[in-house]
Amino acid sequence: MLRQEHKFIHKHLLELQSLSKEDIELILETARPFKTLFTRSIKKVPTLRGRTVVLLFYEPSTRTRTSFELAAKRLSADTVNIAVQTSSVQKGESLIDTAKTLESMKADFIVIRHFYSGAPYLLSQYVSSSIINAGDGFHEHPTQGLLDIFTIKEKKGKVKDLKVVIVGDILHSRVARSNLWGLTKLGAKVVLCGPPTLIPLDIDKIFPQVEIEYNLDKAIKNADVINILRVQFERQLEHLFPSVREYSLLYGMNKDRLKHAKNDVLILHPGPMNRGIEITTDIADGLHSVINEQVTNGIAVRMAILYLLSIANSKPKKELPK
Numbered sequence: 001m002l003r004q005e006h007k008f009i010h011k012h013l014l015e016l017q018s019l020s021k022e023d024i025e026l027i028l029e030t031a032r033p034f035k036t037l038f039t040r041s042i043k044k045v046p047t048l049r050g051r052t053v054v055l056l057f058y059e060p061s062t063r064t065r066t067s068f069e070l071a072a073k074r075l076s077a078d079t080v081n082i083a084v085q086t087s088s089v090q091k092g093e094s095l096i097d098t099a100k101t102l103e104s105m106k107a108d109f110i111v112i113r114h115f116y117s118g119a120p121y122l123l124s125q126y127v128s129s130s131i132i133n134a135g136d137g138f139h140e141h142p143t144q145g146l147l148d149i150f151t152i153k154e155k156k157g158k159v160k161d162l163k164v165v166i167v168g169d170i171l172h173s174r175v176a177r178s179n180l181w182g183l184t185k186l187g188a189k190v191v192l193c194g195p196p197t198l199i200p201l202d203i204d205k206i207f208p209q210v211e212i213e214y215n216l217d218k219a220i221k222n223a224d225v226i227n228i229l230r231v232q233f234e235r236q237l238e239h240l241f242p243s244v245r246e247y248s249l250l251y252g253m254n255k256d257r258l259k260h261a262k263n264d265v266l267i268l269h270p271g272p273m274n275r276g277i278e279i280t281t282d283i284a285d286g287l288h289s290v291i292n293e294q295v296t297n298g299i300a301v302r303m304a305i306l307y308l309l310s311i312a313n314s315k316p317k318k319e320l321p322k
């Protein structure tokens, strides 16, 4: 069932930029059999029994945190949630000291979400636990990128040559960055669309194969997939477009606009959604939406990542001391 010819040899999952096409394909293939577990009455396998997964979230999260916790539990790992608001972080403990404390408690995996881009990379330099990036600043959200691609592949049967439009604040979106790396490695035709102030100026130098289109009606013409990004109000981005109303008029997805895309277009959104701003309710809950399936698939993809990292980093079994 799994591809034997390619081995996952990474200690950490920090980004999709440094993964190969084969690594990404292996994660997607590994996730498929894990998803079949979800329909069984007992959704657990003993794969990670005895391993410890620590969830260290410095930013709010519903989907990613719960999904990682369920993924770890379904693999029979022990899980620990660090409530940053009530931890010694509030007494001024540094990120590295916090991680070293968790390492001393023999955490096999530390899943971290942090507002600083590069925080997971920093930890990977200081601790022996496997570090998994659950979203760092504006950098990457690799597991979101992977679950988006898994969902596209599951629904469309392929990724290569599909027209995938990513709409919204590309500049500040870690979701967009992970999607860009993953989708381009797998051969999708990616179109970026959003207000000119929210599209990075030099993006065509990093991704010469990617198309930029500021007009959403033109961008989604013949689209197979539209991935709608959240307007990140908590990052005070309102000054980068004239008003929320204008954003919604020009870049919000609604029923009239969707007519420009293919009849079988898929609508993705990483969540949480601002209904009525970047997406209307009839689209979010409509026939084309796979938003809830993205959430379900997130667990399978995260199980695959925990599994592959554990295999890559497992030491040869030693004889028990006599």
Ligand code: CP
Pocket (backbone or CB within 6 Å): 060, 061, 062, 063, 064, 065, 135, 141, 144, 270, 271, 272
């Ligand atoms: N998509 C996503 O990262 O959602 P959460 O912030 O709820 O984890």
